[in-house]
Amino acid sequence: MITVHHLNNSRSQRILWFLEELGLEYEIKYYQRDPKTALAPPELKQVHPLGKSPVITDGEHTIAETGAIVEYLVDTYADNSWRPQRGTPERNEYNYWVHAAEGSYMPFLVMKLVFSKLTQPPVPFIIRPITKAIDAQIGKQFLDPNLQRGLEHLENTLEGRQWLLGDELTGADIMMSFPVEGAAVRQGLEKDFPNVMAYLERFRARPAYQRGLEKGGPFELGA
Helix, strand or coil, X not given: CEEEEEECCCCHHHHHHHHHHHCCCEEEEEECCCCCCCCCCHHHHHCCCXXXXXXXXXXXXXXXXXXXXXXXXXXXXXXXXXXXXXXXXXXXXXXXXXXXXXXXXXXXXXXXXXXXXXXXXXXXXXXXXXXXXXXXXXXXXXXXXXXXXXXXXXXXXXXXXXXXXXXXXXXHHHHHHHHHHHHHHHCCCCCCCHHHHHHHHXXXXXXXXXXXXXXXXXXXXXX
């Protein structure tokens, strides 16, 4: 039996979605972020040394990192529709998006979140004008341009496509769902990225996605 060590408002939500898409039986062990620090609880370190989510256990196997989990599930349980054949251009594109999710998109979204915290308590009120100025400058000169470029690339890729590789949902879409969710909150999609916004609405509307939400609990990246 697969066990998902699920942290609220985290990357593990897309693992629940994927498991529902695959129709696999699994159980969930729930963990809650610290309300003050938003960090994972120390109990997760008993599952994996880094103490982060997602982590799954499957028999004697413990797999951490979303990309590694998606690849494990594809290798072990999925049919060939979830990943293109080796040696094809489609496989190269698949590999790109699987790695781009965490390598090219999430770092800028995480940095945007971190710097936004500099403008809020517990940062002392007296220095907030300075931290707000720092946040604004880093956003304007570094974070926003990189996020804009990434979203433009995604927007162009999705032109005329339902999913990243065409008409079929793949593991690449599972991976990219989290940065798209984050971008909707941190950058906004409605005005400049209609293809990305429609893509977000499509995967949110999938029954398997909805079942994953019901089982995983509230998922609010803007919280």
